[in-house]
Amino acid sequence: MLVATPLAAALAPVHQRYLLEARQMQALSFAVHIPLVCFGIAFPALVLFVEWLHRRSGDELYLVLAKRWSKVMLALFAVGVITGTILSFEMGLLWPNFTATFGSVFGLGFAIEGFSFFMEAIFIGIYVYGWEPLSPRLHFASGIPVVIAGFTGSLMVISVNAWMNHPSGFRLHGGKVVDVDPLAALFGNSYLWHELVHMYVAAYIVTGFLVAGVYAIERLRGSWGRYQRTALAIPLTVAALAAPVQVLVGDWAARDVARSQPVKLAAIEGLAKTTRGASEHVLGWYTGGQVRDGIAIPKLLSLLAFHNPNATVKGLDTVSPARRPPVNVVRVAFQLMVGIGTALALLGVAYLVVRTRRRRLPQSVWFYRALAVAGPLSVVALISGWIVTEVGRQPWVVYRVMLTSHAVTGAGGIPVGHATLALVYAGLAAAVLWVLRRLARAPLELTVAS
Amino acid sequence: MHLYDVPLVFALIGLVLYTVLAGADFGAGAWQMLAGRGAAGERTRDHAHRSMGPVWEANHVWLIFVLTVMWTAYPTAFGSIASTLSVPLLLAGIGIIVRGAAYALRTGAESPRELRAIDRASAVSSIVTPFALGAAVGGIASRRVPVGNAAGHLFSSWLNPTSALIGGLAVATSAYLAAVYLAADAVRVGDRDLERAFRARALLAGVLAGAIALGGVAVLHSDARPLYQGLVRGAALGALVASVLAGAATLALVWWRRFEAARYTAALAVAAVVAGWGLAQHPLLLPGLTVARAAAPHDTLVAVVVAVIAGGALLFPSLGLLFGLLLRGHLDREPGAAQPVAEGRAILAASAPGLLGRAAAACLVAGIGFLTIAEQPWAHALGVAALLAFVVLGFFALESADQARL
Structure with a gap:
């Protein structure tokens, strides 16, 4: 359906000197928001699980833990609300022509996401401020909408991103967007599912490793009671189970990319020419039409992408140079994501083996050191994954329909806005770290021996 | 009213709710800035914070609602407005960041000095944000936002008499509502x-708000x-008169201490x-x-x-629940001391973890088969479901049984 008619955008495209800065500003805003999204998705489920343990066992330790985590959850949610608001502003501030031209196609996704966000905000307020006033049963019930809204919210946002990568639900007629079917655009899209599952699983990995990492650091500092062991084990078990699953989900996602976005795959792999039985390169740097200093594994790329060692993989040469994404950015980000993801999966498996065989937590100090860095590394992998998706789609904002340079604002002062936002976000990051340390330092309200 | 007007009415209702609810928050x-130092000032600032805490996030989502409805239903207008008014919108955005961060920070603050610093930052942003948003509205109302990609002036579109008026009115109204x-x-x-102070x-x-409006x-x-x-004819004039009457009534109600009605x-x-x-x-x-030409195609509307x-239908009962709990004073206490509960019950029956573990392993094998080896979309769907079941079952097997022994 996507013929090569040039698009007639709703507003006349203008030349923007600072297109790269606009993209950087958008990338910064995403990079700040996405880790918080992970906590919005996964943390409520963990808190609710701990509350459930308390309800089943009557053990007070779980209640104390759930309450403390719920405070952190609320603080991070508040920061998520504001960084999310900035993102919705930027849809217009930075990319007015994208929104003006295609708002009628994809906008519904955000409108529904807005309601999800609403439900999450309302019930998170009830949950965190409702520990005493509500009956235990009602209080537990008030947490369930938070978990559901975390899922539906991410579903809607990902449906928009999947549409940008694999647009459908409209036709171009003489360059104009016609026959708009927003439901088909958002939900009739085969690209949605792998993106959604990949992100949803990532949320549990990031949240799990980051939270467990906090208690790993406590252990390294010599604080290791039952409270810390419990608070470490619960998030770590989720992350350890989810990390190997993510390897499989990621492989599925890559096969979908190979079919729908061959140029993105070519950039990921640094494949200049269309090749039959293409080899996979690990590490290395793309320069002069090939990957240098990498380790080549013959036929592996064809096998992974198409389940056939002799399959033909399209190269960057299928499109003109101006229609190719920056190869090394995409490629390095991809290798980082896969490398970290694999390491996290191995760490998870090691933990699961000890947990199931010996029925205790690992004892090696190296395990806890690894765990302390696993959290931040999982965030790096998360951001890298989004770089692969978003930079890999360039120069298109809507894949093969609208160029990013046609979507950008004509307003001046982007570097000023970018610098201001960077400063504000640096302050915000410092503030969040400060408040999290403060919350962690507050004495435990445990009356039972730990 | 036509179908193409309906989303605009929704957006305007959202704008009213944002002005009233988030306005009270700003x-x-x-x-808080004018509360001063000392114990009395601290109490005033504390009161302002505590009353808003549970509803803060929900109040702010109204703005996101307005934006999403506008860009879905009137995309060209949205793109034109946001690109021309980029400066006030960015200012408002930064104000919202600071205001929200202040909420998160206040939970960790310990000394009065820290609290004062946080409240000061939050107060500045609470004045800047409504002013910037009001100024943006002023730019639209005074026809300074043409159709096009940043086609209006970067500064005079929101730095002009009408913008100053509406920005000032937004600040005064917020202060009044609060x-x-x-x-x-x-x-x-x-x-x-x-009570006397407020x-x-x-x-x-x-x-002040009445004087600015007149x-x-x-x-x-x-x-x-x-x-x-x-504004001075037809139904608009009627609305204006209604506004003046309601404004006068609210002053009278405050005078007679009928705050709820006010x-x-x-x-x-x-x-x-x-x-x-x-x-x-x-x-x-x-x-x-x-509006008719700006509107999105029929199916989208x-x-x-x-939607x-x-x-x-989901939102309003939920909001009712939240505000109901808040206004009845049920949400005043922040998470505090635990209540004693009997201890020592088993979380799951003794045989459950083993079964769960085996089921998890089976799901993992099925998941690999369906997602990684099979090619059909239906197999992929099954594979994803099996893998998610593996995570959930494995988690319950480990964390609900062995948990207490760690």
Whole structure:
């Protein structure tokens, strides 16, 4: 359906000197928001699980833990609300022509996401401020909408991103967007599912490793009671189970990319020419039409992408140079994501083996050191994954329909806005770290021996 | 009314609710600045914070609602507005960051000095944000936002008499709404001093807001003639009169300490002003762009309307629950001491973990088969379900059984 008619955008495209800065500003805003999204998705489920343990066992330790985590959850949610608001502003501030031209196609996704966000905000307020006033049963019930809204919210946002990568639900007629079917655009899209599952699983990995990492650091500092062991084990078990699953989900996602976005795959792999039985390169740097200093594994790329060692993989040469994404950015980000993801999966498996065989937590100090860095590394992998998706789609904002340079604002002062936002976000990051340390330092309200 | 008008009505309702609810929040932030030092000032600032805590996030989502409805239903207008008014919108965005961060930070603050610093930052942003948003509205109302990608002036589109008027009105209205709300809340917690203090502030801010609104008519007459002409006739004039009456009624109610009722009349006054603006400008959304031409295609409008109605059916009962709990004083205490519960029950039956573990392993094998080896979409769906089941079953097997022994 996507013929090569040039698009007639709703507003006349203008030349923007600072297109790269606009993209950087958008990338910064995403990079700040996405880790918080992970906590919005996964943390409520963990808190609710701990509350459930308390309800089943009557053990007070779980209640104390759930309450403390719920405070952190609320603080991070508040920061998520504001960084999310900035993102919705930027849809217009930075990319007015994208929104003006295609708002009628994809906008519904955000409108529904807005309601999800609403439900999450309302019930998170009830949950965190409702520990005493509500009956235990009602209080537990008030947490369930938070978990559901975390899922539906991410579903809607990902449906928009999947549409940008694999647009459908409209036709171009003489360059104009016609026959708009927003439901088909958002939900009739085969690209949605792998993106959604990949992100949803990532949320549990990031949240799990980051939270467990906090208690790993406590252990390294010599604080290791039952409270810390419990608070470490619960998030770590989720992350350890989810990390190997993510390897499989990621492989599925890559096969979908190979079919729908061959140029993105070519950039990921640094494949200049269309090749039959293409080899996979690990590490290395793309320069002069090939990957240098990498380790080549013959036929592996064809096998992974198409389940056939002799399959033909399209190269960057299928499109003109101006229609190719920056190869090394995409490629390095991809290798980082896969490398970290694999390491996290191995760490998870090691933990699961000890947990199931010996029925205790690992004892090696190296395990806890690894765990302390696993959290931040999982965030790096998360951001890298989004770089692969978003930079890999360039120069298109809507894949093969609208160029990013046609979507950008004509307003001046982007570097000023970018610098201001960077400063504000640096302050915000410092503030969040400060408040999290403060919350962690507050004495435990445990009356039972730990 | 046509189908293409309906989302605009939704957006304007959202704008009214944002002005009233988040406005009260910004106003509360602004009053924190004027609270002064010492124990009394601290109590005032604490009160302002505590009353807003549980509803803060929900109040702010109204703005996101307005933005999403606008860009879905009137995309061209949205793109034109956001690109021309990028400076005030970015300012408002940064103000919202600071205000929200202040909420998160206050949970960790320990000393009065830290609290004061946080409240000061939050107060500045609480004045900047409503002003910037009001100034942006002023730019649209005075026809300074043409259709096009950043086609209007970067600065004069929002630095002009009409923008100053509406920005100032937004700040004064916020301060007024907050004072009324906080006075009502002081009555609820039985604090007479605070009630007196906020009643005085409410009267002051109310008179100020009224004066700005009345004086503003002259500003519109000279700076935004088309808007002025639209406002002084027909239904728009009726809305304006209703707003004046509601404004006067709310002052009288505050005077007689009927704060709860005053909140509703104040909301009515805001709603009437927004309605008057919409009616005065109708059928134009931007200069030369009618609502009908700006509207998205039919299917999108239907989808938006259905989504908003369905969402509203979920949202309003939930909001009712939240505000109900808040106003009845159920949410005053932050998470505190644990209540003693009997200990030592088993979480799951003894045989459950082994079964769960085996089921998890089976799911993992099935998941690999369906997702990684098979090619069909239905197999992939099964594979994903199996893998997610593996995580959930494995988690319950480990964390609900062995947990207590760690």
